[in-house]
Amino acid sequence: MTTPRGVFIETFGCQMNDHDSAQMLKLLGAAGFHAAPAAEAADVVLVNTCSVREKPAHKVRSLLGRYRLLKKERPDLVLGVAGCFAQQEKGRLLEAYPFVDLVFGPDAVAKVAELVERARSERVLDTRFLDRQEQPFVNELALGEPGQVTAFVTIMKGCDNVCSFCIVPHTRGREVSRAREDVLDEVARLASAGVREVTLIGQNVNSYGGDALGRAFSGLVRDVARVPGIARIRFTTSNPWDLSPHLVRCFAEVPELMPYLHLPVQSGSDRVLRAMRRKHTRAEYEALVDSLRGARPGLALSTDVIVGYPGETDEDFRSTLSLVEEVGYAFIYSFKYSPRPHTAAARLADTVPEAVKSARLAELNAVQAPITARAMEATAGRVHEVLVEGRSRNDPAWMSGRLPDFKIVNFPAPPRVRGQVLPVRVTEAFPHSLKGEVVLRGDERDTGAFRPTEEEPAGEAPREDPAAAPVLVELRPRRTARRMGS
Ligand code: SF4
CATH class of the missing domain: 3.80.30.20 (tm_1862 like domain)
Incomplete structure (x- = not known):
């Protein structure tokens, strides 16, 4: 039996990169890895990069500087650079950063487990584009x-x-x-x-x-x-x-x-x-x-x-x-x-x-x-169909979902309603998210279906969810940027 190993993936850029990182985690999970909570606790660190602007590319360079120290402390750590910046820089990354073990582009995501394994004993570069026949949409x-x-x-x-x-x-x-x-x-x-x-x-x-x-x-x-x-x-x-x-x-x-x-x-x-x-x-x-x-x-x-x-x-x-x-x-x-x-x-x-x-x-x-503020305020006082996506990030006693037009709303409700489409009245508009309440039918009012139970305390109304804020200035790392071209 192999010892479980931890992998940490730092993601910059767009939804495609988010998705590629999720896929890499699944592939590495199937190969015996678990998700590590931080780079310091990982055996493999992958930086999934973006190069659509200079700023995220610059952030990748600074991050690599930080990981150089980690690699110095733990030479057995596998450090890889994936994504668009890796595709752009190719072998130049290996030359410029001698402590990087692995560089691979978006088309090599499906091979991540094999590449990581190879990178334990040699420096690996894979930035080949796959053609129509080979493309693995796995x-x-x-x-x-x-x-x-x-x-x-x-x-x-x-x-x-x-x-x-x-x-x-x-x-x-x-x-x-x-x-x-x-x-x-x-x-x-x-x-x-x-x-x-x-x-x-x-x-x-x-x-x-x-x-x-x-x-x-x-x-x-x-x-x-x-x-x-x-x-x-x-x-x-x-x-x-x-x-x-x-x-x-x-x-x-x-x-x-x-x-x-x-x-x-x-x-x-x-x-x-x-x-x-x-x-x-x-x-x-x-x-x-x-x-x-x-x-x-x-x-x-x-x-x-x-x-x-x-x-x-x-x-x-x-x-x-x-x-x-x-x-x-x-x-x-x-x-x-x-x-x-x-x-x-x-x-x-x-x-x-x-x-x-x-x-x-x-x-x-x-x-x-x-x-933007007017568009948010225009939702207030009205009932909207909301798909409940999960707990609010700011207060786990509240749930969070999206209106059909993509606006985020937080409202008190028990976790069991996750995945349901519920009528939610917006009670307050913030610059980037909304606060609301589920519109109850009579029978639900009687049973308290949408009042938090003792195990699901109401907590405080979440304040504005910072993760909901659109990026108005520049791309930010870690699943916050939402821009991919076109
Ligand atoms: S359409 Fe233009 S902006 Fe969009 S991805 Fe293609 S080249 Fe880039």
């Missing part, structure tokens, strides 16, 4: 955890676009779609394990199946909606110019498809959009928003915005502000432009001074903040 990884209510399901990876600022095509490779049958099989298995909501993920889900007309993805959404047990569907990330009328119709015709969509725009200026090699104009984006909201009135939108792209003038920036005000996003992910290696924009002079970028970022967020 669905046996998808079995739900006990009590799991929501799950990500990978449907494609990579991107065939060439947005000038974006490193994703370099780190995740060309688009590869997963077979429809495999996706549906995974969703069915998750549903039978108790999962009620699936989020279909990929860098550009709208071009799933390589179908320029978008029928493949809209068909997949309709198929997933028919899987017994699935109450809610979401998807991300959604490229505007690949979002087809077929998919817009899904918002009108598929009730399981939730009324929230992340639709990256990047800039409100046509001049900047052209320079970014985006294939949409501002007017086309606005028309798309209109048709989406025509299909599903009240649809909540979020977006990505880059400020300070090379050559962005004050007038360009004002166009972005006016678009943000016009669309009325529920929230935005905003970033200062930073040149990424291997991108077309990296060859341009970074003309906007850092101070100007910072001022524009602050102004953009100041414009967005009251819009």
Whole structure:
């Protein structure tokens, strides 16, 4: 019998990375590892990295500096770097960090147990892209955890676009779609394990199946909606110019498809959009928003915005502000432009001074903040269908769930309601989360079904859940950032 060994995975970046880390944990679990609570208690430490901005890449470098000391104390520790930064830097990481044992890219995730084993006796590099035939979208990884209510399901990876600022095509490779049958099989298995909501993920889900007309993805959404047990569907990330009328119709015709969509725009200026090699104009984006909201009135939108792209003038920036005000996003992910290696924009002079970028970022967020606040406040006093996802992070005597439009609400309820869709009246709105109460039927009022029992004390109303806050400034590590391109 082998001695159980601990693994600790530090995750930076987007949902794809979250999902890859979860898959690695499962694969390593099957190979005899358990999840260690901290790097100091682990035999294997993996850093699953992001390189979409300079800041998370910088954080990875500092973290490696910290782990160098750990490795010095415990030379038998296996230290690995995975993800997009590993894919970007390849063997250069092994050269720059002689204490790193293992470097591997996103396409090698399925081989993590074998790679870790090899790294115990040699330094290992695996950053090869797999082609369409080889791509392992391994669905046996998808079995739900006990009590799991929501799950990500990978449907494609990579991107065939060439947005000038974006490193994703370099780190995740060309688009590869997963077979429809495999996706549906995974969703069915998750549903039978108790999962009620699936989020279909990929860098550009709208071009799933390589179908320029978008029928493949809209068909997949309709198929997933028919899987017994699935109450809610979401998807991300959604490229505007690949979002087809077929998919817009899904918002009108598929009730399981939730009324929230992340639709990256990047800039409100046509001049900047052209320079970014985006294939949409501002007017086309606005028309798309209109048709989406025509299909599903009240649809909540979020977006990505880059400020300070090379050559962005004050007038360009004002166009972005006016678009943000016009669309009325529920929230935005905003970033200062930073040149990424291997991108077309990296060859341009970074003309906007850092101070100007910072001022524009602050102004953009100041414009967005009251819009977000109004969207949160508009939910107050009304009853919403809430899928109960689990205990509140701030107070385990409270439960937490999401409204259909993705807003988080905390409310007193016993843990047994996890996984149910309940009517919840919002009683108070905070900047990034809501407080509410379950609307009781008469019989529930009599039995106290939603009053905490002695074993489930009411506790204090949770304050604003910091984990619910959208990232308004920059990517943050450890499952907080929600940005993956498109
Ligand atoms: S921004 Fe999106 S569409 Fe453009 S290259 Fe990156 S992943 Fe592809």
